[in-house]
Amino acid sequence: MIKKFCVDQIDVYINGEKLLDHLSFSVQPGEMLGIIGPNGAGKSTLLKVILGVIKPQHGTVEITHNDRRPVIGYVPQARAIDEEMPIQTWDFISLGLPHRLRPWLTKRDRAVIKETMELTDTSHLAKQPIGKLSGGEKQRVFLAQALVRNPDVLLLDESTANLDPKAQEEMASLVHELCVQQNISTLFISHDIHLVSKYSHRVLYLTRGHYTVGSAEEIIDNANLDVLYQLQHVNGMAQTAVETMRYGG
Amino acid sequence: MFHYDFMQHAFIAGTIVAIMCGAIGVFVMARGLSFITHSFSHIGFSGASFAIYVGWDPLEGLLLFTTVGALSIGRMGVKFFRREASISVMLSVFLGLGILFLALTPQSGSFTSTILFGSVVGISLKDVWVIVILTAALLCLLTLGYKMLKFDSFDPVGAEAAGLPIRFISVAFLLLLSVGVAEAVQIVGALLVFALMTIPASTARHITQSVFMMIVVSAVLAVLGVWVGLTLSYLTSAPVSFYITAFEALCYFLALGWSALKAKYQPMKMAA
Ligand SMILES: Nc1ncnc2c1ncn2[C@@H]1O[C@H](COP(=O)(O)OP(=O)(O)OP(=O)(O)O)[C@@H](O)[C@H]1O
Ligand SMILES: [Mg+2]
Numbered sequence: 284m285i286k287k288f289c290v291d292q293i294d295v296y297i298n299g300e301k302l303l304d305h306l307s308f309s310v311q312p313g314e315m316l317g318i319i320g321p322n323g324a325g326k327s328t329l330l331k332v333i334l335g336v337i338k339p340q341h342g343t344v345e346i347t348h349n350d351r352r353p354v355i356g357y358v359p360q361a362r363a364i365d366e367e368m369p370i371q372t373w374d375f376i377s378l379g380l381p382h383r384l385r386p387w388l389t390k391r392d393r394a395v396i397k398e399t400m401e402l403t404d405t406s407h408l409a410k411q412p413i414g415k416l417s418g419g420e421k422q423r424v425f426l427a428q429a430l431v432r433n434p435d436v437l438l439l440d441e442s443t444a445n446l447d448p449k450a451q452e453e454m455a456s457l458v459h460e461l462c463v464q465q466n467i468s469t470l471f472i473s474h475d476i477h478l479v480s481k482y483s484h485r486v487l488y489l490t491r492g493h494y495t496v497g498s499a500e501e502i503i504d505n506a507n508l509d510v511l512y513q514l515q516h517v518n519g520m521a522q523t524a525v526e527t528m529r530y531g532g
Numbered sequence: 533m534f535h536y537d538f539m540q541h542a543f544i545a546g547t548i549v550a551i552m553c554g555a556i557g558v559f560v561m562a563r564g565l566s567f568i569t570h571s572f573s574h575i576g577f578s579g580a581s582f583a584i585y586v587g588w589d590p591l592e593g594l595l596l597f598t599t600v601g602a603l604s605i606g607r608m609g610v611k612f613f614r615r616e617a618s619i620s621v622m623l624s625v626f627l628g629l630g631i632l633f634l635a636l637t638p639q640s641g642s643f644t645s646t647i648l649f650g651s652v653v654g655i656s657l658k659d660v661w662v663i664v665i666l667t668a669a670l671l672c673l674l675t676l677g678y679k680m681l682k683f684d685s686f687d688p689v690g691a692e693a694a695g696l697p698i699r700f701i702s703v704a705f706l707l708l709l710s711v712g713v714a715e716a717v718q719i720v721g722a723l724l725v726f727a728l729m730t731i732p733a734s735t736a737r738h739i740t741q742s743v744f745m746m747i748v749v750s751a752v753l754a755v756l757g758v759w760v761g762l763t764l765s766y767l768t769s770a771p772v773s774f775y776i777t778a779f780e781a782l783c784y785f786l787a788l789g790w791s792a793l794k795a796k797y798q799p800m801k802m803a804a
Contacts, residue, residue: 334695355695375687
Protein backbone atom coordinates (compact mmCIF):
# COMPACT_ATOMS: atom_id res chain seq x y z
CA MET A 284 0.00 0.00 0.00
CA ILE A 285 1.34 3.40 -0.90
CA LYS A 286 1.86 6.13 1.66
CA LYS A 287 1.56 9.02 -0.71
CA PHE A 288 0.70 9.55 -4.37
CA CYS A 289 0.82 13.20 -5.16
CA VAL A 290 1.06 15.10 -8.43
CA ASP A 291 2.12 18.63 -7.65
CA GLN A 292 1.95 21.66 -9.98
CA ILE A 293 2.97 19.83 -13.14
CA ASP A 294 3.71 21.84 -16.29
CA VAL A 295 4.36 19.98 -19.54
CA TYR A 296 5.07 21.71 -22.83
CA ILE A 297 5.00 19.77 -26.07
CA ASN A 298 6.39 21.51 -29.14
CA GLY A 299 6.35 24.81 -27.26
CA GLU A 300 2.68 24.53 -26.44
CA LYS A 301 1.52 24.11 -22.86
CA LEU A 302 -0.29 20.80 -22.52
CA LEU A 303 -0.51 20.35 -18.76
CA ASP A 304 -0.78 23.58 -16.78
CA HIS A 305 -0.09 23.49 -13.06
CA LEU A 306 -1.84 20.16 -12.73
CA SER A 307 -2.17 19.00 -9.12
CA PHE A 308 -4.07 16.12 -7.56
CA SER A 309 -3.47 13.26 -5.20
CA VAL A 310 -4.72 9.70 -5.14
CA GLN A 311 -5.53 7.72 -2.02
CA PRO A 312 -4.54 4.08 -1.48
CA GLY A 313 -7.24 1.93 -3.02
CA GLU A 314 -8.76 4.82 -4.90
CA MET A 315 -9.80 4.59 -8.55
CA LEU A 316 -9.43 7.93 -10.29
CA GLY A 317 -11.14 8.06 -13.67
CA ILE A 318 -9.60 10.34 -16.30
CA ILE A 319 -11.66 11.71 -19.16
CA GLY A 320 -11.01 14.36 -21.76
CA PRO A 321 -10.89 14.86 -25.52
CA ASN A 322 -8.25 13.40 -27.84
CA GLY A 323 -4.95 15.16 -27.49
CA ALA A 324 -5.78 16.54 -24.03
CA GLY A 325 -2.65 15.02 -22.54
CA LYS A 326 -4.09 12.03 -20.71
CA SER A 327 -1.51 9.56 -21.96
CA THR A 328 1.16 12.18 -21.47
CA LEU A 329 0.13 12.50 -17.82
CA LEU A 330 0.61 8.77 -17.27
CA LYS A 331 4.06 8.97 -18.85
CA VAL A 332 4.95 11.83 -16.52
CA ILE A 333 3.88 9.72 -13.56
CA LEU A 334 5.97 6.81 -14.86
CA GLY A 335 8.96 9.12 -15.18
CA VAL A 336 9.31 8.62 -18.94
CA ILE A 337 8.52 12.28 -19.61
CA LYS A 338 10.11 14.90 -17.40
CA PRO A 339 7.79 17.80 -16.55
CA GLN A 340 9.21 21.30 -17.07
CA HIS A 341 7.87 22.25 -13.67
CA GLY A 342 6.44 20.42 -10.67
CA THR A 343 6.90 16.99 -9.13
CA VAL A 344 5.30 13.60 -8.89
CA GLU A 345 5.73 11.94 -5.54
CA ILE A 346 4.89 8.31 -4.97
CA THR A 347 6.10 6.76 -1.74
CA HIS A 348 5.56 3.45 -0.07
CA ASN A 349 5.75 2.59 3.62
CA ASP A 350 8.57 0.10 3.34
CA ARG A 351 9.77 -0.40 -0.22
CA ARG A 352 10.03 1.19 -3.63
CA PRO A 353 6.52 1.56 -5.00
CA VAL A 354 5.71 -0.79 -7.88
CA ILE A 355 3.81 0.66 -10.84
CA GLY A 356 1.79 -1.46 -13.26
CA TYR A 357 1.13 0.28 -16.57
CA VAL A 358 -0.99 -0.82 -19.51
CA PRO A 359 -0.18 1.49 -22.43
CA GLN A 360 -2.77 2.75 -24.90
CA ALA A 361 -1.76 0.95 -28.05
CA ARG A 362 -0.07 -2.40 -28.23
CA ALA A 363 -0.02 -4.22 -31.51
CA ILE A 364 0.40 -7.97 -31.10
CA ASP A 365 1.42 -9.86 -34.20
CA GLU A 366 -1.28 -12.39 -34.99
CA GLU A 367 1.42 -14.98 -35.60
CA MET A 368 3.01 -14.30 -32.21
CA PRO A 369 3.74 -17.85 -31.11
CA ILE A 370 3.84 -17.26 -27.38
CA GLN A 371 1.25 -18.76 -25.03
CA THR A 372 -0.92 -16.53 -22.88
CA TRP A 373 0.41 -17.70 -19.51
CA ASP A 374 3.98 -17.20 -20.77
CA PHE A 375 3.04 -13.72 -21.94
CA ILE A 376 1.59 -12.88 -18.54
CA SER A 377 4.68 -14.26 -16.81
CA LEU A 378 6.77 -11.63 -18.64
CA GLY A 379 5.38 -9.04 -16.24
CA LEU A 380 6.93 -10.66 -13.15
CA PRO A 381 9.54 -8.50 -11.46
CA HIS A 382 12.66 -9.05 -13.54
CA ARG A 383 15.27 -10.98 -11.66
CA LEU A 384 18.40 -12.62 -12.92
CA ARG A 385 16.98 -16.06 -12.09
CA PRO A 386 15.90 -17.49 -15.45
CA TRP A 387 13.30 -20.00 -14.21
CA LEU A 388 9.92 -19.55 -12.50
CA THR A 389 9.63 -20.49 -8.84
CA LYS A 390 6.61 -22.21 -7.28
CA ARG A 391 5.62 -18.85 -5.89
CA ASP A 392 5.86 -17.22 -9.32
CA ARG A 393 3.58 -19.90 -10.72
CA ALA A 394 1.11 -19.43 -7.90
CA VAL A 395 1.02 -15.68 -8.51
CA ILE A 396 0.46 -16.19 -12.24
CA LYS A 397 -2.32 -18.69 -11.58
CA GLU A 398 -4.01 -16.42 -9.07
CA THR A 399 -3.79 -13.41 -11.40
CA MET A 400 -5.24 -15.39 -14.28
CA GLU A 401 -8.19 -16.43 -12.10
CA LEU A 402 -8.67 -12.84 -11.02
CA THR A 403 -8.71 -11.51 -14.57
CA ASP A 404 -10.70 -14.46 -15.93
CA THR A 405 -7.97 -15.56 -18.30
CA SER A 406 -7.31 -19.06 -16.90
CA HIS A 407 -9.10 -20.76 -19.76
CA LEU A 408 -6.84 -18.94 -22.25
CA ALA A 409 -3.60 -20.09 -20.61
CA LYS A 410 -2.45 -22.36 -23.43
CA GLN A 411 -3.71 -20.25 -26.33
CA PRO A 412 -1.24 -18.27 -28.42
CA ILE A 413 -1.61 -14.58 -27.50
CA GLY A 414 -1.88 -13.48 -31.12
CA LYS A 415 -5.11 -15.39 -31.65
CA LEU A 416 -7.07 -13.86 -28.75
CA SER A 417 -9.95 -11.43 -29.23
CA GLY A 418 -9.51 -7.73 -28.41
CA GLY A 419 -11.29 -8.04 -25.07
CA GLU A 420 -9.33 -11.15 -24.09
CA LYS A 421 -6.09 -9.39 -24.97
CA GLN A 422 -6.99 -6.42 -22.77
CA ARG A 423 -7.55 -8.74 -19.82
CA VAL A 424 -4.23 -10.43 -20.53
CA PHE A 425 -2.44 -7.04 -20.63
CA LEU A 426 -4.06 -6.20 -17.30
CA ALA A 427 -2.93 -9.55 -15.90
CA GLN A 428 0.63 -8.88 -17.07
CA ALA A 429 0.63 -5.57 -15.21
CA LEU A 430 -0.87 -7.22 -12.13
CA VAL A 431 1.58 -10.10 -11.67
CA ARG A 432 4.17 -7.70 -10.35
CA ASN A 433 1.77 -6.95 -7.52
CA PRO A 434 1.63 -3.20 -8.16
CA ASP A 435 0.78 -0.45 -5.68
CA VAL A 436 -0.20 1.89 -8.48
CA LEU A 437 -2.01 0.86 -11.66
CA LEU A 438 -2.09 3.11 -14.74
CA LEU A 439 -4.61 2.00 -17.36
CA ASP A 440 -4.67 3.89 -20.66
CA GLU A 441 -7.96 3.16 -22.42
CA SER A 442 -8.12 -0.48 -21.41
CA THR A 443 -11.77 -0.53 -22.45
CA ALA A 444 -11.25 0.83 -25.96
CA ASN A 445 -12.53 -1.55 -28.67
CA LEU A 446 -14.54 -3.60 -26.19
CA ASP A 447 -18.26 -4.28 -26.46
CA PRO A 448 -20.46 -2.60 -23.81
CA LYS A 449 -20.68 -5.72 -21.66
CA ALA A 450 -16.93 -6.31 -21.77
CA GLN A 451 -16.36 -2.64 -20.89
CA GLU A 452 -18.55 -2.97 -17.81
CA GLU A 453 -16.77 -6.18 -16.81
CA MET A 454 -13.35 -4.62 -17.24
CA ALA A 455 -14.22 -1.48 -15.29
CA SER A 456 -15.86 -3.38 -12.44
CA LEU A 457 -12.91 -5.77 -12.29
CA VAL A 458 -10.52 -2.84 -12.00
CA HIS A 459 -12.74 -1.29 -9.34
CA GLU A 460 -12.74 -4.49 -7.29
CA LEU A 461 -8.98 -4.92 -7.59
CA CYS A 462 -8.51 -1.36 -6.51
CA VAL A 463 -10.60 -1.72 -3.39
CA GLN A 464 -9.65 -5.25 -2.40
CA GLN A 465 -5.91 -4.95 -2.96
CA ASN A 466 -5.56 -1.30 -2.11
CA ILE A 467 -4.14 -0.40 -5.50
CA SER A 468 -4.30 3.27 -6.46
CA THR A 469 -5.55 3.33 -10.02
CA LEU A 470 -5.72 5.88 -12.80
CA PHE A 471 -8.28 4.75 -15.35
CA ILE A 472 -8.42 6.62 -18.67
CA SER A 473 -11.53 6.15 -20.76
CA HIS A 474 -13.71 8.09 -23.17
CA ASP A 475 -16.87 6.59 -21.71
CA ILE A 476 -18.14 9.14 -19.21
CA HIS A 477 -20.84 6.82 -17.88
CA LEU A 478 -18.44 3.99 -17.32
CA VAL A 479 -16.00 6.28 -15.56
CA SER A 480 -18.65 7.89 -13.37
CA LYS A 481 -20.12 4.53 -12.42
CA TYR A 482 -16.91 2.86 -11.32
CA SER A 483 -14.43 5.59 -10.33
CA HIS A 484 -14.31 7.12 -6.90
CA ARG A 485 -13.38 10.48 -8.36
CA VAL A 486 -12.88 11.85 -11.84
CA LEU A 487 -10.15 14.01 -13.34
CA TYR A 488 -11.43 15.90 -16.32
CA LEU A 489 -8.59 17.06 -18.54
CA THR A 490 -8.52 19.33 -21.56
CA ARG A 491 -5.56 21.09 -23.14
CA GLY A 492 -4.29 23.46 -20.49
CA HIS A 493 -7.24 23.00 -18.11
CA TYR A 494 -8.44 20.46 -15.61
CA THR A 495 -11.04 19.78 -12.93
CA VAL A 496 -11.00 17.07 -10.27
CA GLY A 497 -14.07 16.05 -8.35
CA SER A 498 -16.79 13.52 -7.81
CA ALA A 499 -18.43 12.11 -10.90
CA GLU A 500 -21.58 14.16 -10.25
CA GLU A 501 -19.64 17.37 -9.96
CA ILE A 502 -17.80 16.74 -13.18
CA ILE A 503 -20.87 15.70 -15.13
CA ASP A 504 -22.95 18.54 -13.72
CA ASN A 505 -20.19 20.88 -14.57
CA ALA A 506 -21.49 22.88 -17.48
CA ASN A 507 -17.93 23.13 -18.72
CA LEU A 508 -17.96 19.52 -19.66
CA ASP A 509 -20.45 19.84 -22.46
CA VAL A 510 -19.10 23.14 -23.57
CA LEU A 511 -15.49 22.09 -23.61
CA TYR A 512 -15.65 18.42 -24.39
CA GLN A 513 -18.30 18.18 -27.03
CA LEU A 514 -19.54 21.50 -28.30
CA GLN A 515 -16.24 23.28 -28.51
CA HIS A 516 -14.77 20.25 -30.13
CA VAL A 517 -17.53 19.91 -32.69
CA ASN A 518 -17.66 23.64 -33.25
CA GLY A 519 -13.93 23.64 -33.74
CA MET A 520 -14.21 21.00 -36.41
CA ALA A 521 -17.10 22.80 -38.09
CA GLN A 522 -15.11 26.02 -37.97
CA THR A 523 -12.15 24.34 -39.62
CA ALA A 524 -14.39 22.86 -42.28
CA VAL A 525 -15.94 26.24 -43.01
CA GLU A 526 -12.55 27.89 -43.22
CA THR A 527 -11.27 25.15 -45.48
CA MET A 528 -14.18 25.73 -47.81
CA ARG A 529 -13.86 29.47 -47.66
CA TYR A 530 -10.16 29.63 -48.34
CA GLY A 531 -10.13 26.61 -50.61
CA GLY A 532 -8.01 24.07 -48.63
CA MET B 533 35.36 -41.33 -38.46
CA PHE B 534 36.03 -40.35 -34.85
CA HIS B 535 39.56 -41.73 -34.94
CA TYR B 536 40.55 -38.53 -36.74
CA ASP B 537 41.38 -35.67 -34.41
CA PHE B 538 39.94 -33.15 -36.82
CA MET B 539 36.57 -34.91 -36.86
CA GLN B 540 36.48 -34.95 -33.06
CA HIS B 541 37.25 -31.25 -33.01
CA ALA B 542 34.66 -30.55 -35.65
CA PHE B 543 31.97 -32.44 -33.76
CA ILE B 544 32.71 -30.77 -30.43
CA ALA B 545 32.99 -27.27 -31.86
CA GLY B 546 30.05 -27.79 -34.22
CA THR B 547 27.78 -29.04 -31.44
CA ILE B 548 28.59 -26.14 -29.16
CA VAL B 549 28.17 -23.56 -31.88
CA ALA B 550 24.87 -25.16 -32.93
CA ILE B 551 23.44 -25.01 -29.40
CA MET B 552 24.41 -21.35 -29.22
CA CYS B 553 23.00 -20.51 -32.66
CA GLY B 554 19.76 -22.36 -31.95
CA ALA B 555 19.25 -20.56 -28.65
CA ILE B 556 20.16 -17.08 -29.87
CA GLY B 557 18.13 -17.67 -33.03
CA VAL B 558 14.85 -17.69 -31.11
CA PHE B 559 15.51 -14.12 -30.01
CA VAL B 560 16.86 -13.12 -33.42
CA MET B 561 13.55 -14.15 -34.97
CA ALA B 562 11.43 -12.57 -32.24
CA ARG B 563 13.31 -9.27 -32.56
CA GLY B 564 13.22 -9.34 -36.35
CA LEU B 565 17.01 -9.29 -36.63
CA SER B 566 17.56 -12.03 -39.19
CA PHE B 567 18.94 -9.67 -41.81
CA ILE B 568 21.13 -7.93 -39.29
CA THR B 569 22.54 -11.37 -38.49
CA HIS B 570 23.21 -11.82 -42.17
CA SER B 571 24.98 -8.46 -42.24
CA PHE B 572 27.09 -9.42 -39.23
CA SER B 573 28.35 -12.50 -41.02
CA HIS B 574 29.41 -10.34 -43.97
CA ILE B 575 31.08 -7.84 -41.68
CA GLY B 576 32.75 -10.87 -40.11
CA PHE B 577 33.91 -12.06 -43.51
CA SER B 578 35.71 -8.81 -44.17
CA GLY B 579 37.08 -8.91 -40.60
CA ALA B 580 38.53 -12.35 -41.16
CA SER B 581 40.02 -11.33 -44.50
CA PHE B 582 41.52 -8.28 -42.85
CA ALA B 583 43.03 -10.51 -40.16
CA ILE B 584 44.62 -12.76 -42.77
CA TYR B 585 45.92 -9.73 -44.65
CA VAL B 586 47.65 -8.27 -41.57
CA GLY B 587 48.68 -11.69 -40.27
CA TRP B 588 46.32 -12.15 -37.30
CA ASP B 589 44.21 -15.10 -36.32
CA PRO B 590 40.95 -14.97 -38.34
CA LEU B 591 38.83 -15.13 -35.17
CA GLU B 592 40.46 -11.93 -33.91
CA GLY B 593 39.51 -10.10 -37.07
CA LEU B 594 36.03 -11.58 -36.97
CA LEU B 595 35.42 -10.53 -33.39
CA LEU B 596 36.86 -7.07 -33.90
CA PHE B 597 34.72 -6.29 -36.94
CA THR B 598 31.47 -7.81 -35.70
CA THR B 599 31.56 -6.23 -32.25
CA VAL B 600 32.40 -2.82 -33.66
CA GLY B 601 29.57 -3.39 -36.13
CA ALA B 602 27.21 -4.26 -33.27
CA LEU B 603 28.14 -1.16 -31.32
CA SER B 604 27.64 1.14 -34.27
CA ILE B 605 24.32 -0.44 -35.20
CA GLY B 606 23.29 -0.16 -31.55
CA ARG B 607 24.27 3.50 -31.49
CA MET B 608 22.39 4.41 -34.60
CA GLY B 609 19.41 2.32 -33.64
CA VAL B 610 18.22 -1.00 -34.95
CA LYS B 611 15.23 0.62 -36.67
CA PHE B 612 17.52 2.47 -39.04
CA PHE B 613 19.27 -0.74 -40.03
CA ARG B 614 16.08 -2.66 -40.55
CA ARG B 615 15.52 -0.52 -43.59
CA GLU B 616 16.25 -2.45 -46.69
CA ALA B 617 18.54 0.18 -48.18
CA SER B 618 20.78 0.45 -45.12
CA ILE B 619 21.24 -3.29 -45.04
CA SER B 620 22.04 -3.71 -48.68
CA VAL B 621 24.54 -0.85 -48.58
CA MET B 622 26.25 -2.31 -45.54
CA LEU B 623 26.29 -5.86 -46.90
CA SER B 624 27.84 -4.77 -50.17
CA VAL B 625 30.44 -2.49 -48.61
CA PHE B 626 31.73 -5.16 -46.27
CA LEU B 627 31.61 -7.91 -48.85
CA GLY B 628 33.61 -5.61 -51.11
CA LEU B 629 36.14 -4.85 -48.38
CA GLY B 630 36.53 -8.55 -47.67
CA ILE B 631 37.23 -9.25 -51.31
CA LEU B 632 39.75 -6.40 -51.41
CA PHE B 633 41.68 -7.77 -48.41
CA LEU B 634 41.68 -11.23 -49.96
CA ALA B 635 42.96 -9.88 -53.25
CA LEU B 636 45.76 -8.12 -51.41
CA THR B 637 46.77 -11.32 -49.62
CA PRO B 638 48.88 -13.78 -51.57
CA GLN B 639 47.75 -17.44 -51.43
CA SER B 640 44.37 -16.83 -49.94
CA GLY B 641 42.59 -19.50 -51.94
CA SER B 642 41.84 -22.17 -49.31
CA PHE B 643 41.14 -19.54 -46.71
CA THR B 644 38.50 -17.94 -48.89
CA SER B 645 36.49 -21.10 -49.18
CA THR B 646 36.87 -21.85 -45.46
CA ILE B 647 35.61 -18.49 -44.34
CA LEU B 648 32.79 -18.35 -46.88
CA PHE B 649 31.58 -21.93 -46.75
CA GLY B 650 32.90 -23.22 -43.45
CA SER B 651 35.21 -26.11 -42.87
CA VAL B 652 35.46 -29.31 -40.89
CA VAL B 653 39.10 -29.94 -41.34
CA GLY B 654 40.58 -26.67 -40.21
CA ILE B 655 39.61 -26.73 -36.53
CA SER B 656 42.52 -27.06 -34.13
CA LEU B 657 42.31 -28.02 -30.45
CA LYS B 658 43.01 -24.42 -29.60
CA ASP B 659 40.06 -23.28 -31.72
CA VAL B 660 37.86 -25.75 -29.86
CA TRP B 661 38.90 -24.28 -26.52
CA VAL B 662 38.33 -20.73 -27.67
CA ILE B 663 34.87 -21.69 -28.91
CA VAL B 664 34.04 -23.51 -25.67
CA ILE B 665 35.02 -20.56 -23.52
CA LEU B 666 33.31 -17.93 -25.67
CA THR B 667 30.11 -19.95 -25.89
CA ALA B 668 30.06 -20.69 -22.18
CA ALA B 669 30.36 -16.97 -21.42
CA LEU B 670 27.74 -16.15 -23.99
CA LEU B 671 25.23 -18.70 -22.71
CA CYS B 672 25.82 -17.56 -19.12
CA LEU B 673 24.98 -13.98 -20.04
CA LEU B 674 21.99 -15.15 -22.02
CA THR B 675 20.75 -17.13 -19.02
CA LEU B 676 21.17 -14.23 -16.61
CA GLY B 677 19.45 -11.82 -18.96
CA TYR B 678 16.87 -14.36 -20.09
CA LYS B 679 13.79 -12.82 -18.48
CA MET B 680 14.53 -9.28 -19.60
CA LEU B 681 15.52 -10.34 -23.10
CA LYS B 682 12.43 -12.49 -23.41
CA PHE B 683 10.17 -9.64 -22.29
CA ASP B 684 11.76 -7.13 -24.63
CA SER B 685 11.85 -9.53 -27.58
CA PHE B 686 8.30 -10.84 -27.37
CA ASP B 687 6.51 -7.78 -26.00
CA PRO B 688 8.59 -4.62 -26.57
CA VAL B 689 5.77 -2.24 -25.67
CA GLY B 690 5.10 -4.11 -22.44
CA ALA B 691 8.80 -4.18 -21.60
CA GLU B 692 9.06 -0.44 -22.05
CA ALA B 693 5.90 0.04 -19.97
CA ALA B 694 7.39 -2.11 -17.21
CA GLY B 695 10.42 0.16 -17.13
CA LEU B 696 13.01 -2.25 -18.51
CA PRO B 697 16.24 -0.68 -19.83
CA ILE B 698 15.27 -1.46 -23.41
CA ARG B 699 18.10 0.43 -25.06
CA PHE B 700 20.69 -1.37 -22.98
CA ILE B 701 19.03 -4.73 -23.68
CA SER B 702 19.05 -4.01 -27.39
CA VAL B 703 22.75 -3.10 -27.56
CA ALA B 704 23.76 -5.94 -25.22
CA PHE B 705 21.91 -8.44 -27.38
CA LEU B 706 23.54 -7.11 -30.56
CA LEU B 707 26.93 -7.57 -28.91
CA LEU B 708 26.16 -11.15 -27.88
CA LEU B 709 24.86 -11.79 -31.37
CA SER B 710 28.01 -10.39 -32.95
CA VAL B 711 30.23 -12.67 -30.87
CA GLY B 712 27.99 -15.62 -31.68
CA VAL B 713 28.19 -14.90 -35.39
CA ALA B 714 31.97 -14.56 -35.24
CA GLU B 715 32.24 -18.01 -33.67
CA ALA B 716 29.80 -19.62 -36.03
CA VAL B 717 31.44 -18.20 -39.16
CA GLN B 718 34.48 -20.35 -38.47
CA ILE B 719 32.45 -23.55 -38.53
CA VAL B 720 29.61 -23.03 -41.00
CA GLY B 721 31.03 -20.16 -43.03
CA ALA B 722 29.91 -16.58 -43.48
CA LEU B 723 27.24 -17.42 -46.01
CA LEU B 724 25.36 -19.86 -43.81
CA VAL B 725 25.49 -18.50 -40.27
CA PHE B 726 22.23 -16.94 -41.24
CA ALA B 727 20.75 -20.39 -41.91
CA LEU B 728 21.78 -21.85 -38.56
CA MET B 729 20.54 -18.83 -36.65
CA THR B 730 17.18 -18.46 -38.31
CA ILE B 731 15.84 -21.72 -39.72
CA PRO B 732 15.82 -23.90 -36.56
CA ALA B 733 14.22 -21.05 -34.60
CA SER B 734 11.55 -20.55 -37.27
CA THR B 735 10.86 -24.28 -37.24
CA ALA B 736 10.54 -24.24 -33.46
CA ARG B 737 7.86 -21.54 -33.66
CA HIS B 738 5.65 -23.98 -35.53
CA ILE B 739 6.22 -26.82 -33.09
CA THR B 740 5.81 -25.22 -29.69
CA GLN B 741 4.32 -22.10 -28.15
CA SER B 742 6.43 -21.70 -25.06
CA VAL B 743 9.55 -19.60 -25.34
CA PHE B 744 11.64 -21.99 -23.29
CA MET B 745 10.59 -24.99 -25.37
CA MET B 746 11.28 -22.99 -28.54
CA ILE B 747 14.85 -22.53 -27.38
CA VAL B 748 15.20 -26.25 -26.62
CA VAL B 749 13.68 -27.37 -29.92
CA SER B 750 15.68 -24.84 -31.91
CA ALA B 751 18.96 -25.86 -30.27
CA VAL B 752 18.23 -29.56 -30.77
CA LEU B 753 17.42 -29.05 -34.45
CA ALA B 754 20.57 -27.01 -34.96
CA VAL B 755 22.69 -29.68 -33.30
CA LEU B 756 21.08 -32.47 -35.33
CA GLY B 757 21.70 -30.45 -38.48
CA VAL B 758 25.38 -30.05 -37.68
CA TRP B 759 25.78 -33.76 -36.88
CA VAL B 760 24.02 -34.82 -40.04
CA GLY B 761 26.07 -32.29 -42.01
CA LEU B 762 29.41 -33.37 -40.59
CA THR B 763 28.68 -37.06 -41.04
CA LEU B 764 27.41 -36.81 -44.61
CA SER B 765 30.16 -34.40 -45.52
CA TYR B 766 32.73 -36.87 -44.18
CA LEU B 767 31.18 -39.69 -46.19
CA THR B 768 30.61 -37.82 -49.44
CA SER B 769 33.10 -34.93 -49.20
CA ALA B 770 30.45 -32.40 -50.27
CA PRO B 771 30.52 -29.20 -48.16
CA VAL B 772 29.08 -29.39 -44.61
CA SER B 773 27.06 -26.26 -44.97
CA PHE B 774 25.11 -27.70 -47.87
CA TYR B 775 23.92 -30.64 -45.78
CA ILE B 776 23.18 -28.43 -42.79
CA THR B 777 20.95 -26.08 -44.77
CA ALA B 778 19.28 -28.94 -46.58
CA PHE B 779 18.48 -30.67 -43.29
CA GLU B 780 17.24 -27.51 -41.56
CA ALA B 781 15.11 -26.54 -44.55
CA LEU B 782 13.60 -30.04 -44.65
CA CYS B 783 12.70 -29.82 -40.95
CA TYR B 784 11.20 -26.39 -41.55
CA PHE B 785 8.92 -27.57 -44.32
CA LEU B 786 7.91 -30.65 -42.32
CA ALA B 787 6.98 -28.45 -39.36
CA LEU B 788 5.11 -26.07 -41.62
CA GLY B 789 3.16 -28.97 -43.11
CA TRP B 790 2.50 -30.40 -39.68
CA SER B 791 1.10 -27.17 -38.28
CA ALA B 792 -1.03 -26.66 -41.39
CA LEU B 793 -2.41 -30.17 -40.98
CA LYS B 794 -3.06 -29.56 -37.31
CA ALA B 795 -4.92 -26.33 -38.08
CA LYS B 796 -7.03 -28.16 -40.64
CA TYR B 797 -7.76 -31.05 -38.32
CA GLN B 798 -8.73 -28.99 -35.26
CA PRO B 799 -11.92 -27.37 -36.58
CA MET B 800 -13.08 -30.79 -37.75
CA LYS B 801 -12.57 -32.16 -34.27
CA MET B 802 -14.61 -29.29 -32.85
CA ALA B 803 -17.41 -29.86 -35.33
CA ALA B 804 -17.54 -33.55 -34.56
N1 LIG C 1 6.36 12.32 -28.25
C1 LIG C 1 5.58 13.33 -28.67
N2 LIG C 1 6.05 14.22 -29.57
C2 LIG C 1 5.30 15.23 -30.01
N3 LIG C 1 4.04 15.45 -29.61
C3 LIG C 1 3.51 14.60 -28.74
C4 LIG C 1 4.23 13.49 -28.22
N4 LIG C 1 3.46 12.82 -27.37
C5 LIG C 1 2.29 13.49 -27.36
N5 LIG C 1 2.31 14.55 -28.18
C6 LIG C 1 1.23 15.50 -28.39
O1 LIG C 1 0.69 15.83 -27.13
C7 LIG C 1 -0.70 15.92 -27.20
C8 LIG C 1 -1.32 15.03 -26.14
O2 LIG C 1 -1.10 13.70 -26.44
P1 LIG C 1 -1.68 12.54 -25.53
O3 LIG C 1 -1.29 11.25 -26.16
O4 LIG C 1 -1.27 12.76 -24.13
O5 LIG C 1 -3.26 12.78 -25.66
P2 LIG C 1 -4.44 11.91 -25.08
O6 LIG C 1 -5.19 12.78 -24.15
O7 LIG C 1 -3.94 10.63 -24.52
O8 LIG C 1 -5.30 11.66 -26.36
P3 LIG C 1 -6.11 10.35 -26.84
O9 LIG C 1 -7.45 10.44 -26.21
O10 LIG C 1 -6.21 10.53 -28.31
O11 LIG C 1 -5.35 9.16 -26.44
C9 LIG C 1 -1.11 15.56 -28.61
O12 LIG C 1 -1.38 16.76 -29.30
C10 LIG C 1 0.11 14.89 -29.19
O13 LIG C 1 0.23 15.20 -30.53
MG1 LIG D 1 -4.05 8.71 -25.01
